[in-house]
Structure formats: structure tokens, C-alpha cells
Amino acid sequence: MLTGGVGGARFLLGVKAYLGWDPVGPRPDGSADRVQAVVNTADDIRLHGLQVCPDLDSCLYTLSGAADVQRGWGRVDETWTVAGELAAYGAEAPWFSLGDRDIATHLVRTRMLSAGYPLSQVTAAIAERWQPGVELLPMTDDRVETHVVVADPAWRPPAGTGTGTDGSPAGRGTDGSPAGTGGGAAGAAGAPPVALHFQEWWVRYQAALPAQQILPVGADAARPGPGVLDALREADLVLLAPSNPVVSVGTILAVPGIRQALVDSPAPVVAVAPLIGGAPVRGHADACLAAIGVASTAEAVGRYYGARSAGGLLDGYLIAEGDDADVPGVRVAQAPLLMTGPAATAAMVARCVELAGVRR
Amino acid sequence: MLTGGVGGARFLLGVKAYLGWDPVGPRPDGSADRVQAVVNTADDIRLHGLQVCPDLDSCLYTLSGAADVQRGWGRVDETWTVAGELAAYGAEAPWFSLGDRDIATHLVRTRMLSAGYPLSQVTAAIAERWQPGVELLPMTDDRVETHVVVADPAWRPPAGTGTGTDGSPAGRGTDGSPAGTGGGAAGAAGAPPVALHFQEWWVRYQAALPAQQILPVGADAARPGPGVLDALREADLVLLAPSNPVVSVGTILAVPGIRQALVDSPAPVVAVAPLIGGAPVRGHADACLAAIGVASTAEAVGRYYGARSAGGLLDGYLIAEGDDADVPGVRVAQAPLLMTGPAATAAMVARCVELAGVRR
Numbered sequence: 001m002l003t004g005g006v007g008g009a010r011f012l013l014g015v016k017a018y019l020g021w022d023p024v025g026p027r028p029d030g031s032a033d034r035v036q037a038v039v040n041t042a043d044d045i046r047l048h049g050l051q052v053c054p055d056l057d058s059c060l061y062t063l064s065g066a067a068d069v070q071r072g073w074g075r076v077d078e079t080w081t082v083a084g085e086l087a088a089y090g091a092e093a094p095w096f097s098l099g100d101r102d103i104a105t106h107l108v109r110t111r112m113l114s115a116g117y118p119l120s121q122v123t124a125a126i127a128e129r130w131q132p133g134v135e136l137l138p139m140t141d142d143r144v145e146t147h148v149v150v151a152d153p154a155w156r157p158p159a160g161t162g163t164g165t166d167g168s169p170a171g172r173g174t175d176g177s178p179a180g181t182g183g184g185a186a187g188a189a190g191a192p193p194v195a196l197h198f199q200e201w202w203v204r205y206q207a208a209l210p211a212q213q214i215l216p217v218g219a220d221a222a223r224p225g226p227g228v229l230d231a232l233r234e235a236d237l238v239l240l241a242p243s244n245p246v247v248s249v250g251t252i253l254a255v256p257g258i259r260q261a262l263v264d265s266p267a268p269v270v271a272v273a274p275l276i277g278g279a280p281v282r283g284h285a286d287a288c289l290a291a292i293g294v295a296s297t298a299e300a301v302g303r304y305y306g307a308r309s310a311g312g313l314l315d316g317y318l319i320a321e322g323d324d325a326d327v328p329g330v331r332v333a334q335a336p337l338l339m340t341g342p343a344a345t346a347a348m349v350a351r352c353v354e355l356a357g358v359r360r
Numbered sequence: 361m362l363t364g365g366v367g368g369a370r371f372l373l374g375v376k377a378y379l380g381w382d383p384v385g386p387r388p389d390g391s392a393d394r395v396q397a398v399v400n401t402a403d404d405i406r407l408h409g410l411q412v413c414p415d416l417d418s419c420l421y422t423l424s425g426a427a428d429v430q431r432g433w434g435r436v437d438e439t440w441t442v443a444g445e446l447a448a449y450g451a452e453a454p455w456f457s458l459g460d461r462d463i464a465t466h467l468v469r470t471r472m473l474s475a476g477y478p479l480s481q482v483t484a485a486i487a488e489r490w491q492p493g494v495e496l497l498p499m500t501d502d503r504v505e506t507h508v509v510v511a512d513p514a515w516r517p518p519a520g521t522g523t524g525t526d527g528s529p530a531g532r533g534t535d536g537s538p539a540g541t542g543g544g545a546a547g548a549a550g551a552p553p554v555a556l557h558f559q560e561w562w563v564r565y566q567a568a569l570p571a572q573q574i575l576p577v578g579a580d581a582a583r584p585g586p587g588v589l590d591a592l593r594e595a596d597l598v599l600l601a602p603s604n605p606v607v608s609v610g611t612i613l614a615v616p617g618i619r620q621a622l623v624d625s626p627a628p629v630v631a632v633a634p635l636i637g638g639a640p641v642r643g644h645a646d647a648c649l650a651a652i653g654v655a656s657t658a659e660a661v662g663r664y665y666g667a668r669s670a671g672g673l674l675d676g677y678l679i680a681e682g683d684d685a686d687v688p689g690v691r692v693a694q695a696p697l698l699m700t701g702p703a704a705t706a707a708m709v710a711r712c713v714e715l716a717g718v719r720r
Binding site for chain 2: 048049050079081082084085086088089090091100101103104105107108110111114126129
């Protein structure tokens with residue numbers, strides 16, 4: 001599976017359930033099945049000196065029963081003492097909450113990274129504790145960070161311009177300042193572009209600032225993480241989780257070599273639509289799709305992934321009951337896509353297997 | 361004042377009370393007085409990637425009312441979620457407890473240090489929050505770490521030696537192994553020396569392993585922290601806190617330039633004995649003194665510091681009621697030395713001022 005965080009982790013619970021495994025337990029001894037997940041790491045962020053890997057941690061915690069299912073992220077029974085203190089210090093990034101239990105994970109990870117271990121080995125070491133049952137493969141050991149280009153939310157018109165009392169633009173920049181660039185009006189519309197870390201855009205601004213560009217910075221020079229290409233090469237079935245097609249699955253595919261390995265894989269590739277009735281179940285996939293000019297519909301996402309037979313990725317595509325998707329060259333099926341629990345999600349997985357035409 | 365952690369911090373509470381300041385408040389606006397403390401940093405330790413400065417933090421927390429007075433270290437209302445998680449990960453150094461509130465301080469500090477700020481500036485930035493009233497000057501911005509040489513507690517006799525069933529040494533090493541070195545018997549007595557970080561010796565082993573040497577590693581190449589020499593030069597009175605004379609005051613004096621600045625200072629120098637009735641009130645000063653061949657008595661410590669008139673440090677020396685100390689060339693006075701609260705400690709400070717013969 002290619003996956004992001006919460007949604008993909010829940011889908012992996014369904015995969016484990018489909019295989020008859022305990023969804024929150026380790027892989028049973030002697031199981032003939034093996035599940036590997038290539039996990040997006042471009043949402044990773046260094047906060048308070050700690051390397052935070054939200055998608056990897058969502059997988060680790062969710063797949064071992066340590067996630068807070070109600071909140072949707074982080075650890076269950078979490079406490080927030082450190083965060084309160086960091087706020088009292090006025091430490092940066094108060095908009096990103098780190099729970100105390102979670103911080104321990106970041107401490108262990110950051111210390112190992114500082115000691116020179118690659119993220120893949122660090123992840124394997126952390127997984128020793130959690131026993132997620134699924135092999136979690138960071139998409140890369142290299143640094144890739146998604147940045148989102150928006151109109152600078154902190155920008156104010158330079159002195160000498162300003163807005164009229166009715167709030168409408170009252171003047172133009174005449175001094176070569178950004179307000180005048182391109183002959184645009186002063187005010188928010190004249191704000192110069194600024195690149196925010198994905199998390200700042202996503203968490204702090206709730207993806208409400210229109211994204212002009214979404215850039216996986218560093219992806220062009222990144223190498224696939226250990227085991228990633230082999231996983232795609234040796235798979236019997238590749239699933240694209242119902243994760244964000246732009247900043248989760250899309251970023252994984254932006255690491256040179258991964259898209260080609262997927263295309264070359266002998267395994268059928270089946271995606272699960274990340275939208276139900278044109279809206280993401282959670283998160284802001286619609287805002288990300290808008291940034292790349294893709295409509296927020298299951299069909300548009302299916303066409304964005306494209307048919308394998310036409311240079312795209314998909315052999316099959318599972319969409320929600322009630323949705324329609326005509327994706328030329330791709331077998332499309334419908335199923336209830338709300339992942340209300342491992343059993344319901346296992347049924348989705350069964351439909352994917354059926355679509356793929358593979359046999360257990 | 362030259363000071364270590366808890367004991368020195370409590371003594372500083374008394375200094376503030378003596379000056380009529382709120383012991384746990386900031387320096388009053390317009391006060392004609394100024395208190396500077398040169399703080400030992402050789403107990404500092406990097407744990408879980410965090411730079412921990414126990415003495416600086418004891419001062420910060422104690423002087424702002426944020427310390428846990430009952431426990432004797434760390435923050436009041438502390439929680440321990442992160443520590444529990446780190447233990448669950450099997451992270452190293454489980455013998456050193458870091459509270460959640462405390463960890464936030466270390467995160468802020470470590471991040472600033474990583475960004476290139478020297479410890480003195482980092483300490484000043486952290487003190488902005490705490491407003492300890494006292495200027496806390498790290499003895500150095502350079503890395504100095506006290507290491508304690510002990511017989512390796514993990515050493516076991518090599519195969520082929522062993523001990524008799526009565527536990528007595530039964531053989532000698534004959535293969536050139538450490539057991540044979542120096543003709544010593546096998547068993548614990550034959551263990552080779554090993555250097556432990558001070559905190560491992562102090563906290564993990566409770567200073568119960570006899571110290572063969574106590575080494576302020578890095579001190580010879582360290583430079584006094586910003587403001588330290590000026591503080592000694594401009595002081596009206598220099599106090600040596602009742603801190604550990606070896607690993608607190610002694611380490612500060614091991615930074616080249618500090619001892620000479622103290623000797624050259626126009627201010628009188630008065631020490632407070634760190635022992636009452638031959639025993640430390642808390643901590644293991646006796647074990648440290650034993651390592652340098654100094655008896656655990658107020659008199660022996662006074663003589664170890666020595667009279668300024670004879671190349672030593674002291675003009676005055678305050679010892680506990682009931683103790684005796686004949687220190688040639690030093691004015692000695694007695695007072696109750698139990699720092700039961702700021703008022704009692706202020707009385708100690710008043711006695712020091714009296715001994716020094718300075719006027720306010």
C-alpha cells in the first residue's frame with residue numbers, strides 16, 4: 001500500500017482484518033501474508049528540535065491500538081504538560097500540538113537520527129515497540145518537505161497605499177513594492193507569494209488559504225527508502241490508500257523511481273477514492289486538488305491517477321456507493337467507503353481484491 | 361556567588377530575602393542591589409538528545425517559586441508522562457528522571473543551542489520567563505563535564521578465574537586480563553577503572569562507588585562565561601555557596617581564569633560550610649571530598665579553600681553552630697546553617713556580610 005497518515009492507517013486496519021489478523025496486533029506467526037506500507041514522509045516537520053513524522057506515527061499508533069480514535073490523531077490517554085510549558089515559553093509553532101506521549105516518540109526518533117541512523121532504521125526500531133504487524137517503509141530516507149505557496153497572510157499594504165473606509169482597495173503601490181507588482185491593487189490581493197511548510201498551511205491555516213502551488217521540496221533529489229522498490233516489485237497487489245492524492249500518495253510518487261516501479265510492477269494496482277460524494281471524509285483533500293487543478297470528485301481523482309494501460313497507475317478503482325466515475329481503461333466498482341471499523345474496512349479491501357482479480 | 365544547584369539556589373533565596381526582595385520574585389525595580397551567580401555547568405548532561413543543566417535549572421526554578429521544594433529538584437506540579445514512555449521504549453539512562461514540565465525547558469534550551477546560541481544567552485532567554493531576580497551566569501559556554509573514575513561496576517572476572525563459594529577471591533588473572541593487572545586479586549577488586557559521567561555516578565549509583573578521581577573534563581580548555589570575570593571584579597562581596605566544594609564550587613574554579621579573578625577581586629570572599637556536624641545536609645559531598653583526600657569536616661573544607669592571605673580563597677568562613685574550624689588566616693563564625701526557609705537563610709547571609717565587614 002501507498003499511504004499517508006490517518007486515513008491510510010485505518011485502511012490498513014481493514015487489510016489486517018481482511019487477512020484475519022488482529023487489526024491492532026502484530027502479524028501472526030506463520031502467516032502466509034505480508035503487508036508492506038510505503039508511507040509519506042513529506043509532512044514531516046522539525047518542531048522544538050524534534051523530528052515529527054505524522055504519517056508514520058499515525059500508522060504506528062493506529063495499527064497497534066495506541067491511537068486516539070476519537071481525536072483522530074496522536075496517542076490515546078494523551079497528556080499535554082509539555083505543550084503547555086512550551087506555550088508559556090512562547091516557543092514557536094504553538095499551532096501544532098504535541099502530546100507528552102507522542103513527544104517521547106519524537107525524542108527517541110530524533111536522537112537516533114542525530115546519531116546517524118536513517119529514518120527507515122529508526123522507524124523499524126520504533127516499530128519494535130508497537131508491533132504494527134505491517135512493515136512501515138518511509139518513502140525515502142532523504143529530506144522531502146511539502147511546501148505550499150500562498151499569498152502571504154502576514155502581508156500588509158505598504159505605507160502610502162491603504163484601503164478605503166469601505167474596505168475596497170483605495171490605491172496602488174507606486175514605489176515598486178509588491179502592492180504594485182503586476183499592476184494589482186493594494187490589499188490582500190497584492191500580497192506576494194510565500195511558501196509555508198505543509199503543516200503550517202494544513203494545521204495553522206486549516207488549508208483555508210488558497211494554494212497557488214504545492215511543492216514536494218527535495219523530492220527530485222530523494223531516493224526511494226530501503227525496501228520500497230522491492231515491495232512494489234514483489235507485491236501481489238498494490239493498493240493506493242484513500243489518502244490525500246496530492247500531498248500523501250502524490251508525494252510518494254514524486255520520489256524518482258517509485259512511480260516507475262509501480263507502473264512496472266507485475267501486481268495489479270487498485271486505488272480507493274479519497275472522496276465520498278465529492279468531499280473528503282476528513283482533511284482538506286479538496287483544497288489540495290484545487291491547487292493542482294483537479295476537481296473534487298471521485299471521477300476526477302481517478303482520471304488524475306489514470307489507467308495503467310494509458311500510462312497511468314490504475315487497474316482498478318473503488319468508489320463510494322452513489323458516486324460515479326468513468327475512468328477509461330480502469331475497472332471501477334462501488335462500495336460503502338466509510339471506514340467505520342476494521343470489519344467494514346475489510347469489506348472494502350475484499351472489494352479491492354475482487355477488482356484486482358487476485359486470488360489468495 | 362559561586363554556586364551549584366539546589367543548596368546554592370536555596371542560599372540565593374536567602375540573599376534575596378536579606379536584600380528585602382521577594383525570595384521567589386524578580387529583582388525589584390530600582391533596587392540598588394544586584395546579585396550575580398556564577399553557576400556550575402559541569403553536571404550538565406545530554407539525555408534523549410536534550411541538553412540538561414541541572415544546576416542552572418535548580419536556580420531558575422527555585423528562585424522563581426517553580427521548584428518542587430519537597431522533592432528537592434525539578435518543577436512543582438510535575439508530571440511524568442514522557443519519562444514513562446521513554447522507559448517503554450527502553451531508551452537509555454532510565455535512572456535519570458525528566459519530568460514533563462522540565463522537558464519543555466530542555467527542548468527550548470537544546471533548540472537554541474542547536475541554532476548556535478551560547479549557553480549564556482540561552483540561559484538569559486529562559487530566565488526571561490522565570491525572572492529569578494538573580495543574574496545566572498553559566499561558569500562557561502564551553503563544554504565541561506565532570507567524570508568520575510571508579511572501579512568498573514559492570515566488570516566480571518574473566519572466565520578461568522572466579523571466586524570461591526564464600527565469595528572471597530579465589531584466583532588471579534593469568535592471561536593478562538585486567539584481573540591480573542597490578543597483581544590484584546580477581547573479583548570486584550580487580551575491576552579496571554572506568555570513567556562515568558558525574559550524573560551516572562551521582563544519580564544511578566548514588567555516589568556509592570568509591571571515586572578514584574573526579575575530573576572536570578574539558579575545563580582546561582574552557583573559557584569563563586560572559587560576565588563571569590567582570591562579576592568577580594566588580595563585586596562588593598563574593599560568597600561561596602554551601603554547595604559541593606569539589607564538583608560544584610571546585611569545578612567553577614577549575615575554569616582557567618576564574619580562580620585568579622576571585623583571588624584578585626577587591627571584594628572579600630566568604631564561604632559557607634557545606635557540612636553540618638561532618639555531614640552534608642543533602643547530596644554526597646563527603647564522597648566527593650574523600651576522592652580528593654579531604655576529610656568531611658567544616659575545618660577540612662575551610663583549609664581546602666584556604667586563606668586568601670596564604671594563596672587560598674577565603675577571608676571569612678561561616679560554619680554551623682556546634683562545629684569547629686581552625687583555618688589559619690580566615691575569620692570564622694558560627695551560625696545555624698540549616699536553610700529552613702528564606703528568613704533563616706537571610707540570617708546566614710547577614711552573618712556572612714558581617715564576617716566580610718562590608719556595609720550596605
